[in-house]
Amino acid sequence: MESRVCMNGLCANSSNSVEWKKGWPLRSGGFATLCDDCGTAYEQLIFCETFHSEETGWRECTSCKKRLHCGCIASSSLLELLDTGGVHCRGCSKSSKLPSTPLEEKHKACGLSTDNGIDQNFDKMAPAQSDDNAQKDGQEHVPPSQNDDTTPRKLEEDFAGSGEIGFKLFSSFNQSSVVPPKDQDTLRDSKSDGSEHKSLVQTNLSISLSASSNLNTLPGAIAEERQLSASISSFQQGCRPRHVLPRLPNSILPAGLETNSSTITQLRVARPPVEGRVKNQLLPRYWPRITDQELQQISGDSNSTIIPLFEKVLSASDAGRIGRLVLPKACAEAYFPPISQPEGLPLRIQDVKGKEWIFQFRFWPNNNSRMYVLEGVTPCIQSMQLQAGDTVTFSRMDPEGKLLMGFRKASSTLSVQKDSHYSMNSGAFQGEQLLGNAENLPMMSGYSGLLQSLKETRASSMTLLSKHVYPGNISPHIIEKNVSQSMGLPERKRRNIGPKSKRLLIDGQDSLELRLSWEEVQEMLRPPPRVEPSTIMVEDHEFEEFEEPPVFGKRSIFIVRLSGEQEQWTQCDSCFKWRKVPIDFLLPHKWTCQDNVTDQMRSSCSAPDELSSRELEILLRMNKDFTKRRVQTSLKQESQDLETLTNAAPVGVETNEPGSSSVGPTTKHPRHRPGCSCIVCIQPPSGKGKHKPTCVCNVCMTVKRRFKTLMMRKKKRQSEREAEIAQKNHQFASAAKEEAEVDSIPLRLESEILLHGQSQENAEILKGELDLNCCPGRENHAAPPRVSMMSLLQEASLPLETYLRQNGLTSLVSEQQVASPLGLSAGIQEHEEGSNEFSEKDQRENDPS
C-alpha cells in the first residue's frame, strides 16, 4: 500500500496524504486510484498498448481469438471489469491478473489501459491486464475484492475499425502541409526504430485517439508522470499527423468551394470525432464544428493540443433553471470519465472565460440504459449567456487533459447573413475579435472564447507541450453554409431545426429570430429547377410532387402601389442595386442585373438605380420594421394562445374555436397538441371535473388564484398595449409627415410589405396572420369572435379601403394618405390600425361591459 498525495484537485483536502487503496500503476507512469479523503476516483495518464497491435490497432484474445479492442464503446461487450480488479473476457471466460509491475516495468506491463481506459481507473481502480498477458503468465488471477462496487463495467470490443481509423487518420492527412520536416523525421525515426519505439508510437496513437485517457489530469501530478508526459509529448509531436483530422474528399464540398480557398473563408465544419472509436457511434449532430482557424488560433503558438470532442445544442431543459445538462450518452461515455454509480463524480471544466467550473457528472438509470447529465451548469450557462438553441462545445486540451467548454450562439448559426451584432461584453465576442472575424460570418463562438481564455491561461502559467495542427484546407463533411448561398439545406441544419427543435422552447429575441428565420427560409423555398413535378390528388386538392428537394430562392420585397399595381423588388448580388422584377418571377438564389431580362434598361449593373436612395431607405426601413413587428406579433400570438389555453382549462372554457390556433399546445404539456393521447393529456386537468365550483381545496384555490393573477396581468398588459399603440400612432404620424416633405414614390402597401413571399397567396396568408395576431383586445374576450381561416383570408384579400370601410375606418385612409403620399408607412400603419380597430370593435360587440 502506497501513500501519496491526493492530486485530483477535486478534493477539498487535496494536500492531505491519502492512501492509494487500489493504486494501479499505469503504463504512463500514472496511477488510477481512489482518494480516501473525498472518495473521488480519478486517474492520471493512461495509455493503451496492449490491445494495439502495430498493424491493426487491435489484438485478439489469445485464448478465445475474439478481438479485444481497447476503449471501444460498441453494442456487444466481451470484456468486463471485475470488481476485484482485472478484466474478464466473456468470450473465453478468462480473467486477467493484477499487474504488480514496478514503474520501470510499466512499458512492458499492460494495464488494460484502453482508450476508455479510465473506465477501469475511474470506476474500479482495478489493476488489470490483458488476457494476452494473462496468457503469458500462464495463470488466471482474480485478485481479492477490494471494491464494494459490484457492477461490472463493460468494455466493448467488436470495433476493429477503430484502429483502422487511426491509421486512416495518419494516412489521409496532408503531411506536407502540416507536418514540419523535423516532425516528419521524428515520425519516420519513431517508426523505423525498434519495437520499443514502435510501442511508444503506438502508445502515442492511442493518446491522440484517446478520448478520455487524460481527463482531468491536473497540473501538479507526480514527477514521474510529468516526466512521462513530457516524453510522450515529444512523441506526440513526432506523431503530430495523428492529431490531424481526416481530410475529406473534395467531392463533399459544395460546387465551387473545392479549391477556392482564397475566396471562401472558413466554413464551420462538422468534424468527425478525432477519436476513431467513437467516430462510428457519435451522431453527426454531436460532431464538433470548430473551424480549423479557430483551432489554430486556440492552439496559437503553444504546444497545446486542442481536441474537439463534441457539441450539443442546448434544449430548453438544458438551459433552464434546473441546471442539468443532458449529455448525449455516446459522448458522455466516450469523453467523460466512466462512472459506475449514479452519483457520478465531479468534473472540472474550463469555460470560455477561463473560469473553471466543477459540474457533477452523473447518470440516471433509464430504460435499462443510462442518461448522463452534468449537474450544476446553471451558473456557467448564465455566465455564458446561453439559451436554448445555443450550442455548447466540449474540447480537451492535451496533454493536460483539461476539459474545455465553449459555446456558439444560435444566432451565429442561422442568421449568418444578417447584420447581426453581438454583445460587446461577451467573451465570445472578444474571442471573435481575436480571431479577426476571419470567417466573415457573424459568429459567437465559444471556441473563439476559448481562444481568449487559453491565451490568458497560457500567459499565466500553463505549460503547453505539444501543438495541435489541422490541415490548412477545409475538410467539410457537413457544411453549415450561409443559407442564402446554399441551394440545398445542409442535412444537419434540417435535422436540428426540424422535428428536434419542436422541443425547443426558445425564449429571447435571438432564438425567436432563429425560429422566424426558419419560417422565412421555408418561404424562400422554390421548386427544384429543371424538375417537372408530378401532380397528385389528395382529398380533391392537387399537389405538385417533386422528386428533388426544393431549392432556395432569393429574398425579395413585394409592394403594392396606390394604383393597385404589385411590384417585386430585389437586389443585385453584384452591384447591390435594387431592381424591379415581374411580380411572379421566381428568383434564383443568386441574381444579378444581367439576369434582369425583363427590363433591358436595367439589365446591367451600370444602369442607374430606379429608386432614389431616399426611397430605398424608406422601403427598406419599412421592410425591416415590418419584419420586426411580425416577429413580435408572432411571439405575442404564441404566448396568448398558450395563456388562453392555460386559463381556459381550469374554468372549463372551450378554446378550440375556429380562428384560434388549432394546433395550440395543450394545458398539460406545452409541447403537446390538442388531440394528444398521452397519459398526461388525457387526464382531466386539476380542478376540472373532479371538484365542485365551491371547492376550496389546495388545487382549486391555486387554480383560482392563478386565474385571478393572470387576469390581472392581462388587464395590465392591455392597458400597456393601448398606451403603446397610441404612442406608435403619434410616431408614425410624425414620420409620415416627415417623409411627405421629402420626395416620395407613390407606393402604398395594400396591407403590408411582404417579405419573401413570392405570390399573392402568400400575401393573403400573411394578412391572415396579421389579422389573427394583431388583435390586442382578443385575449379579453370571454368568447373570441368566430372567424374561420377562410373568412380571414377573404377579409385579408380585400382592398384595404374596402376593409377599413367595412370596419368604419374610412377617415383613417384619407388621413393617412394625406399625411403620407409615400404610403409605405401608412400602409403598415393602416393595417395595424385596422386590426386594432377591428379588435376593439369586436371587443365592443362581444364584451359590452
Place this chain on the structure above:
DNA sequence: CCCCTGCATGGATTA
C-alpha cells in the same frame, strides 16, 4: 410553498 432530485414517459431517431 418552493425547490431539488430522481425517475418515468413518450416523441424522435436510429438500427
Place this chain on the structure above:
DNA sequence: AATCCATGCAGGGGG
C-alpha cells in the same frame, strides 16, 4: 423494434 433524450412530475426536504 430499439434506443436516445427532452421533459414532465411525484415526492421529499427545507424555509
